[in-house]
Amino acid sequence: MKKRVIIAGSGGQGILFFGQLLTYAAMLDGLEVTCFPSYGAEMRGGTANCTVIISDSVIGSPVIRNPDILVVLNDASYIRFSEKLSSGGILIYDSSVVNSGVHREDIKTIKVPANDILSSFNGARSANMAMLGAFIAVTEIVEIDSVFRALDEITPSRRRASLDVNKAIIMKGYSSLYDVPLNTLEGNLKG
Amino acid sequence: MNKALMKGNEALALAAIHAGCKFYAGYPITPQNEIPEYMSRTLPAWGGAFVQAESEIAAINMVFGASACGARAMTSSSSPGISLKQEGISFLAGAELPAVIVNMQRGGPGLGNISASQADYFQAVKGGGHGDYRLLVLAPFTVQEIWDLTMLAFDKADEYRNPVMILGDSILGQMMEPFIPTPYMKPALPEKTWALNGCAGRQPNVVKSLFVGEGELEEKNYVLQDKYRRMKAKDVRFQTQDIEDAELIVVSFGIAARISTEAVSMLRKTGKRVGHFRPITLFPFPEKQIHDLARRGAKFIAVELNAGQMVEDVRLAVNGKSEVLFYGRPGGGVITPEELYDRLKDEC
Amino acid sequence: MNAKDVKVEKTVEKARSLKNVPFRYCPGCGHTIIHRLIAEVIDELNIRERTIGIAPVGCAVFAYDYFNFDMLEAAHGRPPAAATGMKRTLPDKIVFSYQGDGDLAAIGTGEIIHAANRGENITVFFVNNATYGMTGGQMAPTTLPGQVTTTTHVGREINTTGYPLRMSEMLATIEGAALIARTAVDSPENIRNAKKLIEKAFKYQIEDKGFSMIEILSPCPTNWGMTPARAAIWLREEMMHYYKLGVFKDNPTDSQNQTKSSGVSAVMRSL
Ligand SMILES: Cc1ncc(C[n+]2csc(CCOP(=O)(O)OP(=O)(O)O)c2C)c(N)n1
Ligand code: SF4
Ligand SMILES: [Mg+2]
Numbered sequence: 001m002k003k004r005v006i007i008a009g010s011g012g013q014g015i016l017f018f019g020q021l022l023t024y025a026a027m028l029d030g031l032e033v034t035c036f037p038s039y040g041a042e043m044r045g046g047t048a049n050c051t052v053i054i055s056d057s058v059i060g061s062p063v064i065r066n067p068d069i070l071v072v073l074n075d076a077s078y079i080r081f082s083e084k085l086s087s088g089g090i091l092i093y094d095s096s097v098v099n100s101g102v103h104r105e106d107i108k109t110i111k112v113p114a115n116d117i118l119s120s121f122n123g124a125r126s127a128n129m130a131m132l133g134a135f136i137a138v139t140e141i142v143e144i145d146s147v148f149r150a151l152d153e154i155t156p157s158r159r160r161a162s163l164d165v166n167k168a169i170i171m172k173g174y175s176s177l178y179d180v181p182l183n184t185l186e187g188n189l190k191g
Numbered sequence: 192m193n194k195a196l197m198k199g200n201e202a203l204a205l206a207a208i209h210a211g212c213k214f215y216a217g218y219p220i221t222p223q224n225e226i227p228e229y230m231s232r233t234l235p236a237w238g239g240a241f242v243q244a245e246s247e248i249a250a251i252n253m254v255f256g257a258s259a260c261g262a263r264a265m266t267s268s269s270s271p272g273i274s275l276k277q278e279g280i281s282f283l284a285g286a287e288l289p290a291v292i293v294n295m296q297r298g299g300p301g302l303g304n305i306s307a308s309q310a311d312y313f314q315a316v317k318g319g320g321h322g323d324y325r326l327l328v329l330a331p332f333t334v335q336e337i338w339d340l341t342m343l344a345f346d347k348a349d350e351y352r353n354p355v356m357i358l359g360d361s362i363l364g365q366m367m368e369p370f371i372p373t374p375y376m377k378p379a380l381p382e383k384t385w386a387l388n389g390c391a392g393r394q395p396n397v398v399k400s401l402f403v404g405e406g407e408l409e410e411k412n413y414v415l416q417d418k419y420r421r422m423k424a425k426d427v428r429f430q431t432q433d434i435e436d437a438e439l440i441v442v443s444f445g446i447a448a449r450i451s452t453e454a455v456s457m458l459r460k461t462g463k464r465v466g467h468f469r470p471i472t473l474f475p476f477p478e479k480q481i482h483d484l485a486r487r488g489a490k491f492i493a494v495e496l497n498a499g500q501m502v503e504d505v506r507l508a509v510n511g512k513s514e515v516l517f518y519g520r521p522g523g524g525v526i527t528p529e530e531l532y533d534r535l536k537d538e539c
Numbered sequence: 540m541n542a543k544d545v546k547v548e549k550t551v552e553k554a555r556s557l558k559n560v561p562f563r564y565c566p567g568c569g570h571t572i573i574h575r576l577i578a579e580v581i582d583e584l585n586i587r588e589r590t591i592g593i594a595p596v597g598c599a600v601f602a603y604d605y606f607n608f609d610m611l612e613a614a615h616g617r618p619p620a621a622a623t624g625m626k627r628t629l630p631d632k633i634v635f636s637y638q639g640d641g642d643l644a645a646i647g648t649g650e651i652i653h654a655a656n657r658g659e660n661i662t663v664f665f666v667n668n669a670t671y672g673m674t675g676g677q678m679a680p681t682t683l684p685g686q687v688t689t690t691t692h693v694g695r696e697i698n699t700t701g702y703p704l705r706m707s708e709m710l711a712t713i714e715g716a717a718l719i720a721r722t723a724v725d726s727p728e729n730i731r732n733a734k735k736l737i738e739k740a741f742k743y744q745i746e747d748k749g750f751s752m753i754e755i756l757s758p759c760p761t762n763w764g765m766t767p768a769r770a771a772i773w774l775r776e777e778m779m780h781y782y783k784l785g786v787f788k789d790n791p792t793d794s795q796n797q798t799k800s801s802g803v804s805a806v807m808r809s810l
Contacts, residue, residue, distance in 0.1 A: 020367065024196050027369040035196075035367040040221035040305045060453025061446075061528050062366045063307075154196075214628050240627035244620065245653035252617035252650070256624025259611050260591070260632075264624065282614050387609040387625070389632055391588035397603045399594075399612035 008049035009073030014128035019050030024150035034062035133173025200225035206341035214257035251279030261386030267293035281320030285400025289348035298523030306523025428471035437466030453528035478508035567767020569757025597639035616647025619654035658715035676762030711787035718751035748791035
């Protein structure tokens, strides 16, 4: 097993936190994992992305050109990365903010209406957590319990207050998609 | 032991602190800013001093001063900043002072870019500054190895009384990867009787790199050369993958080695007799090991993120005994395993 | 010279802080006098065994051959950086740098300004002889307008080479500096004054009061092309006209330096 994931969006959306949680959870699951965030000048202009590779054997290059799974949280990233997704790959995007349409027959597309998921959370803006929940449900690469443990271990003490809300949002994103087979999902969401 | 998850840069900083680094000075430059940032947060609590210097020149000279006082001292930077440090590094070598210098390389020449690069290989292993000197150069390729080799760097610097360089790159510095933060075990090392710490109860010490007396500097140079010979005899480090029956051996270090192992594994699956040789010490270079493999008839290809630098050392080691090819991309171009696979598949 | 000066001279001969070797500076060179003064003060303050000096690149590069305590020889212009590394590592030691005008006011301008600005608790002796002594008398940043040097054959022209830098005045504007003063070693009276200032600067460091720099106008008869006697007159009449003697800043801000010391006080005491 080897999954190559790119998570992309704008600065401030918590893209790197998404990547870090996923990486940490994979580590807790005993998998090999690398996480390569965008840095420096690439962060100018407000974009952020993060490459996470999860595998059951040693990982070579932590940098890839074509991901198997792409998670996008804004239009610019959708445009920049969707063509790079490998054939047969999965595209998961926040349909509340992404309007661009790149139509590809050879990939599976999962729309996640993050705003709807967040609506019951009283002003919470953690679309990244909703997307993470959906990501875990769709890909089943890491255990959701490991993601929760990761959240416990890496949330800085000054953000402790957000911990339970984040878990609830992840859970809601997760249950909104869990148990729905990919092919029907795609059909449903397309229709 | 539980695994930790950190960026390469941060793991490096923490390893330095565990290894007893008591002084750090640096100047901001991408992609190594996490090192000074981490040091500024953490080093003082461990009884060390952090200084954000006014330039890389000042930083290396602060390290020069701290090291002369006997402290384990480190500075870090990336390519342009390392160029500025060269005079100071030469002074450290001339004065036989230990120090750890980290270069998280970026694309060059000039301001270049901040992508991963290995274009400072020559500068790192051939001297870099003026004079006949060498650094012991360590090239980690995982965050685990960054942790381990940083600790080793401090020990080797003290053992040889010589600056040691850790040669990384943007990707290694920026990437996160789980690693086991093994505790630091200090080996037995000679006391720093030469250190400047006040001459109470002894004759004054002088730390200098100026030797103007008749034949004095030549003598000093023989001492240095002897030290570099000892490094060659004792401290060559490397790792191999599938070389036993290999007809083609990829030679690469650092981030290029990660890319190479992947390409080599892909080729092995198709039945190709290809192997991988990874120098961990770039100086001393594993020349004897490569020479022996060449005599066995293996062909070599050096893979680097530059226009061809380490390949020259591979050629010197092979010394005409077999063919040496090169594949690389300069200017921060990062090779993918697939790209390398395509390049290699027709060579074996 | 009066009787008192002779006495001073005698103490000098015996300074523990000087090795028992003859100076090899040119006759009438200011470096000789300044070395003596520093050694005397270190003796009198009884700090020899905890003093670490830094020799510059310049004629005084051989300071380590004369001073009888721990010495570092640093790269051209970088002593304030090296001193920073030393003092932060060993805050209990007394660290001073000894620098020429090329060293401090040209190639090392950045280092001196920032060491002062950080309020490093170190002492700097800045020997201004208006020329690059060691390399054979080229123009220094402190060379006077009209002064002939080997790179200003018709005299320093300010329209192409700028004005001489008044480092003391400049550094006195820096908040972090505790003591900035200019003195000279052309006459017994000024030599006495120089010694007082040197002592004061060391005391400031001992008392943790922060950065001090004593600029010392110093003759270089060789490169000025003068006899020692004539050089003393030129220093008085020409240099002092441009570089006024005096204390430009004397403001030991304890609080500021205490903050910094507390951050580093634990460092390396165990070394
Ligand atoms: C990097 C570097 N550049 C140039 C020199 C050559 N150099 C040696 S001493 C010196 C100037 C010395 O002048 P100053 O600092 O005024 O000291 P003085 O000899 O006048 O006391 C120079 C330029 C050097 N050693 N290193
Ligand atoms: S050249 Fe000038 S500064 Fe140098 S020793 Fe001679 S008189 Fe002194
Ligand atoms: Mg001078």
